[in-house]
Amino acid sequence: TDKDGDGRAEAPVVFADDIKHAMSIAVRPVWMNAIQLPGQTEATPQNAMQVFLATRRDLQLLEDIDGDGQADRRHVLLKLDTTGDYPHNGLAGFAFDSMNNVYIGLGENLGRDYTLIGRDGAKLSGGGEGGNIYRFRPDGSGLEFWSTGYWNPHASCIDAFGHLFTVDNDPDSRPPCRLMHSVRGGDFGYRFRNGRKGLHPFTAWNGEIPGTLPMLAGTGEAPSGILAYESAGLPEEFVGDLIGGSWGDHRVDRFRLKQKGASYESVAEPLIVGDQNFRPVGIATAPDGSLYLTDWVLREYKVHGRGRIWRISSVDAQAHKSIDFAAIKSLADQAQLLQHIESPKLAERRVAARRLASLNIKPLIALARNEKAPVRARYEAVTALIPHKGLDHERQLTQYGLATAAPYDAVQALYLEHYNQLPSIPRTMEILQSPMGNDPQYLLGSMRSLSPLIRSLGSSQPRASVTLLGKVASLSDPFVFGELVQQLRSTLTTPQIEKTLSSKAELEPSLRLALVLAAVGRSEPFEQVAALGLADTDAQVRRVTVQAVAEKKLVALRPAVEAVLTSEPMNEELFLATLAAIEMLDGKSPIDFDKTPAAKYVIPILKSSLDKPGIAMQAIRLAQPKESPEVAALLAGVVAGAHPLELKREAVRSLATSPTPEILAVLQTVADDEQADPTLRQWAFLGLANQPSIETDWWVQHWSRSRNTQLVSVILGGLKPRINEPGVTEKLDLGKLPPENSTLFEAVALALPTDSTQISDPMKHLLASRPKTSDEWATLVEDSRIEDSAAVTRGQLIFSHPNGPGCIKCHRLEGRGGLIGPDLSHVGGTFSTEKIITSILEPSREISPQFTTWVMTTPEGQVHTGMLVFENEGKTFLGNAEGQTIELKTIDVETRTPSKTSVMPEKLVDKLSRQEWLDLIAFLRSRK
Secondary structure, eight states: OOSSOSSSOOSOOOOOOOOSSEEEEEEOOTTSOOOOOTTOSSOOOTTOEEEEEEESSEEEEEEESSSSSSOOEEEEEEEEEESOOOGGGSEEEEEEOTTSOEEEEEOOGGGOOEEEEETTSOEEEEOSSOEEEEEEOTTSOSOEEEEEEESEEEEEEEOTTSOEEEEEEOOTTSOSEEEEEEOTTOBOOOOGGGOTTOOSTTOOSSSOSTTOOOOSEEEOSSEEEEEEOOSSSSOGGGTTOEEEEETTTTEEEEEOOEEETTEEEOOOEEEEEOOTTOOEEEEEEOTTSOEEEEEOOSSOOSOOSOOEEEEEOOTTGGGSOOOOHHHHHHOOOHHHHHHHHTOSOHHHHHHHHHHHHHHOSHHHHHHHHOTTSOHHHHHHHHHHHGGGBTBTHHHHHHHHTSOSSSOOOHHHHHHHHHHOOOOOHHHHHHHHHSOTTSOHHHHHHHGGGGHHHHHHHHHTOOHHHHHHHHHHHHSSOHHHHHHHHHHHHHHSOHHHHHHHHHSSSOOOHHHHHHHHHHHHTSSSOOHHHHHHHHTOSSHHHHHHHHHHHHHTTOGGGHHHHHHHTTOSSOOHHHHHHHHHHHHHHTTOOGGGGGGSOTHHHHHHHHHHOTTSHHHHHHHHHHOOTTTOHHHHHHHHHHHHSSOOHHHHHHHHHHHHHSOOGGGHHHHHHHHHOTTSOHHHHHHHHHHHTTOTTSOHHHHHHHHHHOOOHHHHHHHHHHHGGGTTSTTHHHHHTGGGSOTTOHHHHHHHHHHSOTTOTTOOHHHHHHHHTSOOSHHHHHHHHHHHOOOOHHHHHHHHHHHHOTTTTOHHHHOEETTEEOSSSOOOTTHHHHSOHHHHHHHHHOTTSSOOGGGOEEEEEOTTOOEEEEEEEEEETTEEEEEOTTSOEEEEEGGGOOEEEEESSOSSOSOGGGGSOHHHHHHHHHHHHHOO
16 A cells, blocks of 8 residues: 555555465455355454455455454455466456345366366356356355357456456467457357367367357457446546457557457557566556556566555646445435446445445436436446346336436336347347447347247248248357347257247348257257258258367268268368367377368379369369379379369469479460460469569560460460569560550559650550549449359459469458458458458448457667567468568567558559459359
8 A cells, every 4th residue: 555645555454375386366346345255253344354265276255354464364266276377377357236146257278077066066167168167156156157169368457348358378389369348148160179289170269260259359468457448537438448468478468349249349558668688468547537556577477576556647647546335335315426436436326326325325316317428327227236136227217217218328228138128029120130320238138039030940940030030140249149139048858849840931141050069058959950961952050060079079960071071062160170180080189280281181082082173172272282292293184184074173283372483384285275274374474474484485475375365364464573674575565465454454554664755645545544542443343243153263263363463462261361460261252242242442431350450679789579479399481471470489579569551552453454443352252
């Protein structure tokens, strides 16, 4: 404490000792009455100091009854029974909501079995599933599961409106660390049993697997503390923001929340940056609105006795005095209490509202119903009234306080949750389809109104239920989809799910997916649902089913799982998931799956299954010629052999996008064969485009001989890096280009140096008439509407050409390409055309949390910029705009700072002709 007010603490007093592996502490919130434990012989006085302490294997309540600053009593509220003993992956991270519930995190526990035991004897067991969050009452009773899929949820916080946020530490090989909006029943995808690194196909990190949820934002390395700022000690603009520390990056970040459907998104903004001896861990708001921050100081984990506590305040900190909560708790003046309830400080609002509720609930009812009152004050009024359920305020609130039209705020969410004021089904459908402005908890809670539809779906599958639930399942909001799965799981039995899936009702694929996932989470036998899921025509349904069969160890279904490999349609995710499922069913450890080269799976398939197009296609797409000479030889054999044309095209694409010196001759043979399929030749030319061993004259000769316009365009791409060589433009004889071929004309003009004498007047006119702004490029797409198969084919070549916009350098597509940007295999199904266009023209406008650009510095002053691709075993890999990876020793990264600028380059459209731009968009939106 700072008794003399000089801004520095005096000598500390030991409150409690003899503690092993302490992880988190929290003082009983000031609005919470003193905790009375069952069996106590004497009541705990209201002014007693009660402190929650989380250690690696238990949660304790420490009590100072006599006020001497030292704990007099110690009680175990929760006990973790396990053989796991690593300090940092057990219990940690408290959060308290307005209804006096307490939340605690449990780390991955090294995958060991465990049982978490409440003070009332309640038990929750698990092991290997990853980290979880639990909720319980302050006396250790009422223990219940909240959410799962974390690595180590070291810290959580709850904002003014009851939304729970969690930081997840140490992603190992799946950067970045995560900030999540933790909802009841949510699954954030991590599974320790599938390998610590998180690279297994059954493990998700950003909602990649159906039914799992994405992160809200990426954080700095090793986030260990988070709070929602609700006070007055910092500038007003910070109210409602999240603030958290990054132990590994010596930084405190600010997160401004932006609604995204039924959740939020944000980007880390550095607030405080220190040197290598600044290691922020815990963070808390002081009564005067300033912040307290613990600092571990050193990189080493061992206890060293050099830790610090910092106080962070605004320059006018003296204007914000600490609150006398004891005075508020004894205040009788109702008008003054109402003033306190409108305070910017959450604790003051909450204490005053509870005091007023004990005196007279009528002013609180009036405040709750006053739409012009601040929403934070109305929220506290309702939460203070809820414990008084049964009095007349229930009728008055629900009769006069309910909103009759969107948007529905957090106060309406309280009415919904605690007074069961569900909206009508039409209103629920309306807000789910237009969610912005509605509180996320209201959006998810409103879905309980769908229960009648779900019950009828499980009995007779009426058309109305099938249609409306299909619409909900098809919304592109993972939080809404996850809630629907939970509603189906809690309402329908597994036999009802089986009956629905096997009925003749025309269920949307997304609804069938939700039904299968609902059955996965139930304890009833899964075999019959699995049989239906494995035979489903939708790849995503089969994908989640093969995973469930493997994880449930249903070995008898192995033949049916293997048969999925020959099913159609097939995609990369399903292919890899099926291979992983087969290995798991065969008793192999999932831990080593990511260490196995793709060649292990690809080679046998290329040798034996070329007569099965679906599986052969995926094997070819995964084939990496650079990984294995045998793979390269097998692909070359596909190209040269008597195989279906589609397989030959896939094989030459794999060779072209991953060429090796040994296969250049194969590509050159295909390119030289004027009788070969034009598409094969186009991809062969593409693969040779940047090969220095191919002479310029060879390109010129093909330019002169080719009559196929698309072939000429691809050849032009190969000539671009050579066009400044002496005499090349003269050999191309550009004067003979037909002006009516404006697409080729414009592409040639873009390839030439701006001062080239070869740029004719028609070319200059074409260049001058090009769109100048992002809006004009977007309008060009809107006005065009040309999207035939030829445009899609041309767009794929543009996407993949090394001398084009360079998309494939960073983005993966159907098993090929870079790993720096997001996988675009299904971008047309997840992004609107408008968003695809905006993402290319203005890549920094909206950056997904997982693809944040980081600026890293070393002690030598070197600066590296890129996206975190991989971080493990002491190495950090950044991906830059050229698709290249930069390897750094993690220990040499002195600072890392998030950037608001995307790693994706600006002005990519400047490299494209108008037709090439239209073709690229046509191709991207065809990927569904």
